[in-house]
Amino acid sequence: MPFWVGVLGLTLSLGITIPKTTLANPSSSEQTLTVAFLYNFLKFSEWPTQNTQNTQNTQNNILNLCVTDNTAFEAELNAIDGRIAQNKIVRINRIELGESLKECQLLFLPREEKPIRIREWLKNAKNTPTLTVSNMDNFLDIGGMIALIDDGTRLQFEINLTQVKSADLKLSAQLLQIARAIRGK
Amino acid sequence: MRSTNYSGNILVRYACLQILFFSSLLNGGKAYSAEVADTLYDLPLDQLVNVEVVSASRFKQKSSEAPSAVDVVTAKDIQNYGWRTLADALTAMRGLYVRNDRNYSYLGNRGFSHTGDYNSRVLFMIDGRRINDAIFDQGFIGEEFMVDMNLIERIEYLPGSGSSVYGGNALLGVINVITKQGKDFNGLKVSGEVGSFDTYRGRATYGKQWRNGTDLIINGSRYYSHGQEQLYFSDFDHKNGGVDGIAHDMDHERSSKLFGKLSYGDFTLRGGYVDRYKRVPTGAYETTFDDNTYFTVDQQAYIDLDYIAQIKNDLNLELRGFHHWSKYYQYQPSEQQGINTINYDTANARWWGGEIKLTGTQFAHHKWILGLEVQNNAQQQQLNYTILQNPVPYEELLLSAHSNGWRTGVYLQDEYHITDSLLLNVGLRLDQHYMLKNLQLNPRIGLIWDASPTITAKLLYGSAFRAPNAFERYYNIPVEEASYKSNPNNTEELIKSYEAIAEWRPGNGLKLLGTVFYNNLQNVLEKNITEADIGKKDSTYGMYNNTGHYQTYGFELGAEKRWDNGRQFKLSWTHNYTRDEQDDQPSNWAQNSPKNLVKLHYTEPFFNDTVRLSFEEIFVDQRRTIKIPNGIAPSYHLLNIHLSLSKPLHGFQPTLGIYNVLDQHFEVLGSNEHKQNTLEMDGRTVRFRLEYGF
Structure with a gap:
């Protein structure tokens, strides 16, 4: 009994209220939600078809979602492996720093990666039509395209359109509409 | 009045939860996590941005930023290499070695392993929560560890002193066992295993995650091992005044384990129980040799309730409460003046407490942690009595020590990103401990x-303390031949550790690591068993005094490579020299300190990674023995081969392990309680396991 009193005492002393976890509100782990966003970005982006470097995949009807070897959520990613987006099959590719990004339609850089490595990834992605997405802080400032932002309760995203356009990518109007903020024109 | 409502609220909530679980169990509820996720992936974007995020992971530390040369093994490694106990898994980790005296298993770290105590200088945790017991500070790593190997998601080992966040006991390192979630099982799994020396284990695990994120995992297992039918110890044969030196059927071991975890919203409730029986064949503590009434029993149970919430975008709160129980007892038969007696030794403990931890990221480039931890060792009871059946029933109480007290710690840590590539991690902790004046x-x-x-360098300094435990302070047997005396004046042990680390990840799955370290461990509690003259004992004889002083210099090299097809290679080498500063021998090389540890792990996938063949080779260098002060326990190789399926086939997942393939009868040190200078370990053993998932 003293134990429970102790626990409750601790809780009370801070005056913390238990948040209402109502069953009606959709809720999800951050990992699952992040992957759901990545899947949607694949659905609502357009890659340059003329680009010779990238034709192979589009002809093969594959959209490659590349993740770094430091991306932790394997099970969540595997859940969208093989799903269909824009009539193409989504494939998860784990790649390492230094490997070519030619085959990657989307590159996800988790905040678990160090900033110095993320910069290096972005540098490597510069000359390929690869949509870069990250949940790290200040991702758009260092040249990223889509930043996933946890506002404390929900996951939002912001877009750096200048970067998107310079890579010859197009984002659907719907995507731009739902984005919390858009930089560049 | 508010408090009444509040507590009622929680209790009602839990009652409701329980009903909810059982009803969905009965319905065979199909709300699997996969389905939850599936519907989420199909949600239109405009709804996706309204989904609430549960379980904040923003405040997790990156292992590459941890102020330590972390070594990690994962569930996959456990599956590949077929480690049977936590001790097996720790044996595989960089810089660690394990000694087993057929009673308990003892962990050595980077050339330091002090015999006569019970893993008290390493902090053991389940899901980040301390589990060392409250009497011996014991860390259980054999069958008496309450988490089954199949439940382990990850084992993290942080070498070096970590008192600044974790408090006492983190002198040589921290071992954190992280458990899986219900969704990792998603149903019922049962497994049975058979092994050499009539060894059997049965296990059932049920895991599930519901649509609302509620996650449940329950695991239960029974273990029985007859052990070797005959164990020969030359110290007890006819040449040494015994019969034949053979202990018959004395290696029995049994255990029962139960572990459960329930997460709902921001709450996680954990509980575990273990009961383990071990016969002791070594005739330790001058007991009657080959008498099967000599055994040890360890029982532990705990519950732990966590509340983790992201209060604001940049502020995370963790609250927890815990309650632990432990009981140990041992029957020791002996013969004194022709009369058979049994000595009963026991320790009962109960401790509870809580922790508040705040993590914040409000200040640019800073992540701070502020915490308060309290623990009340409510019951610490140590009893010892002698029982006599003949000629007349008789009991003599030799020890009845009761103690209790509070320990409190406040800690503050800051991770300061000075630049993108430079991180300063500073931690400070203040502890008040009832065993210590200061x-x-x-x-x-x-x-x-x-x-x-690709290159990271780390420079680390830390200090840590360990207060005397109840055993070292109060254990007292006032009998002439017994060598235990309480010592109210003993005080804390201290370590200062320095380390430099370089990590290189050049790509292609390759990881290289090098470290240089220096540990200075002072005021080590050691039992005084020296006799000034023969038969003449000095006044502190049998007491635990702060007399030990050890210094360790060493380096470690590690290489790891993972291939996309599942092939894996890992090699580590730890070299050190540990000096016993008290030792007046010309070579003051510490006892039980192998200068070299080399570990090689290799997994080869076959048939498109459906079958995996894994090799594990452990080399432990020679060690100076204790009973014969300049004796040497020879170095040894331990080669294990394990064959497993990477995924179940029609629900079945068989594995086959051959341990100690070279059939080396390697030796570990006997301690002061043993007659034996060294103890020979088991030769080649085999284990087959079959798991079925429903």
Whole structure:
């Protein structure tokens, strides 16, 4: 009994209220939600078809979602492996720093990666039509395209359109509409 | 009045939860996590941005930023290499070695392993929560560890002193066992295993995650091992005044384990129980040799309730409460003046407490942690009595020590990103401990520099303390021949550790690591068993005094490579020299300190990674023995081969392990309680396991 009193005492002393976890509100782990966003970005982006470097995949009807070897959520990613987006099959590719990004339609850089490595990834992605997405802080400032932002309760995203356009990518109007903020024109 | 409502609220909530679980169990509820996720992936974007995020992971630390040369093994490694106990898994980790005296298993770290105590200088945790017991500070790593190997998601080992966040016991390192979630099982799994020496284990695990994120895992297992039918110890044969030196059927071991975890919203409730029986064949503590009434029983149970919530975008709160129980007892038969007696030794403990931890990221480039931890060792009871059946029933109480007290710690840590590539990690902790007169202040400083995208360098300094435990302070047997005396004046042990680390990840799955370290461990509690003259004992004879002083210099090299097809290679080498500063021998090389540890792990996938063949080779260098002060226990190789399926086939997942393939009868040290200078370990053994998932 003293134990429970102790626990409750601790809780009370801070005056913390238990948040209402109502069953009606959709809720999800951050990992699952992040992957759901990545899947949607694949659905609502357009890659340059003329680009010779990238034709192979589009002809093969594959959209490659590349993740770094430091991306932790394997099970969540595997859940969208093989799903269909824009009539193409989504494939998860784990790649390492230094490997070519030619085959990657989307590159996800988790905040678990160090900033110095993320910069290096972005540098490597510069000359390929690869949509870069990250949940790290200040991702758009260092040249990223889509930043996933946890506002404390929900996951939002912001877009750096200048970067998107310079890579010859197009984002659907719907995507731009739902984005919390858009930089560049 | 508010408090009444509040507590009622929680209790009602839990009652409702329980009903909810059982009803969905009965319905065979199909709300699997996969389905939850599936519907989420199909949600239109405009709804996706309205989904609430549960379980904040923003405040997790990156292992590359941890102020330590972390070594990690995962569930996959456990599956590949077929480790049967936590001790097996720890044996595989960089810089660790395990000694087993057929009673308990003892962990050595980077050339330091002190016999006569029970893993008290390493902090053991389940899901980040301390589990060392409250009498011996014991860390259980054999069958008496309450988490089954199949439940383990990850084992993290942080070498070096970590008092600044974790408090006492983290002198040589921290071992954190992280458990899986219900969704990792998603149903019922049963497994049975058979092994050499009539060894059997049955296990059932049920895991599930519901649509609302509620996650449940329950695991139960029974273990029985007859052990070797005959164990020969030359110290007890006819040449040494015994019969034949053979202990018959004395290696029995049994255990029952139960572990459960329930997460709902921001709450996680954990509970575990273990009961383990071990016969002791070594005739330790001058007991009657080959008498099967000599055994040890360890029982532990705990519950732990966590509340983790992201209060604001940049503020995370963790609250927890815990309650632990432990009981140990041992029957020791002996013969004194022709009369058979049994000595009963027991320790009962109960401790509870809580922790508040705040993590914040409000200040640019800073992540701070502020915490308060309290623990009340409510019951610490040590009893010892002698039982006599003949000629007349008789009991003599030799020890009845009761103690209790509070320990409190406040800690503050800051991770300061000076630049994108330079991180300063500073921690400070203040502890008040009922066994100590003085407050304990311990700092930790780590400088972590990303020299390039592939190279990281770390410079670390830390100090840590350990207060005497109830056993070292109060255990007292006032009999002439017994060598235990309480010591109200003993005080804390202290370590200062320094380390430099370089990590290189050049790509292609390759990881290289090098470290240089120096440990200075002072005021080590050691039992005085020296006799000034023969038969003449000095006044502190049998007491635990702060007399030990050890210094360790060493380095470690590690290489790891993972291939896309599932092939894996891992090699580590730890070299050190540990000096016993008390030792007046010309070579003051510490006892039980192998100068070299080499570990090689290799997994080869076959048939498109459906079958995996894994090799594990452990080399432990020679060690100086205790009973014969300049004796040497020879170095040994331990080669294990394990064959497993990477995924179940029609629900079945068989594995086959051959342990100690070279059939080496390697030796570990006997301690002061043993007659034996060294103890021979088991030769080649085999284990087959079959798991079925429903």
